[in-house]
Amino acid sequence: MVAEGIAMRLVSPTLFDKSDHIVEDESNAFGLPTKYFLLRPDKLLFVDELGSNTSQVKDGNIGGEKFLCLTGGRPQQRANTKDAHFTVLGFTTASGDAVMCCVIFASKELDPLWVQGLDPFAKWEGGELEVEKNTGIGKSHPQGPVCHFNDKSISCSCACSDSGTITSEILAAMLQFMDKLNMTSAALTGTKGWKQTV
Secondary structure: OOOOOOEEEEEEEEEEOOOOOEEOOHHHOOOOOEEEEEOOHHHOEEEEEEEEEOOOOOOOOOOOOOOOOOOOOOOOOOOOOOOOEEEEEEEEEOOOOEEEEEEEEEOOOOOHHHHHOOOOOOOOOOOOOOOHHHEOOOOOEOOOOOEEEOOEEEOOEEEEEOOOOOOHHHHHHHHHHHHHOOOOOOOOOOOOOOOOOO
16 A cells, blocks of 8 residues: 555554544544554545345344234235345445445346346336336336446446355456546545654
8 A cells, every 4th residue: 555655654653533633642542553644545445245135034023013904904014035145245445435336146147127126116207118217216227326436426336146245256347347437547646634743
């Protein structure tokens, strides 16, 4: 990170507060002492993954929630019982900005309908084949979340693997996709007004 201009090495371990000011007292510090200071947290990417399953078989009735129905009736809720594993990856910068979302489905092939998504409560506009009119936020096919980073809108990336988890090939493809968008093209200059004084 130092060689790329993202961080600078400090003379000695230093304490900082939430505003990146040096503090002497540990009670005023945010985090542990560090030998490095991030000059460009917007250039440092992190990715976190969360795996899940659409099956609700083991969800259970948590919290004593009750449902009403007609006299003599039996309250029932529809629930998906079929396993459909997937993983959601969130790419963020060290400054906390969302960069890209990726969903990996457990499948041999990616079904275009999974990428489109489906909101059964959204009203369909126009004719049966007018998919474009019904694609986007608040529409029948909302697709995945769109992140806005460095004046670019990055659509949700979708992929598939046998287990529904990330593979080295999928990760490489996502990073290549970000490179093609030239998302981190801004020059590595500027230090947020901070200068080393220790």
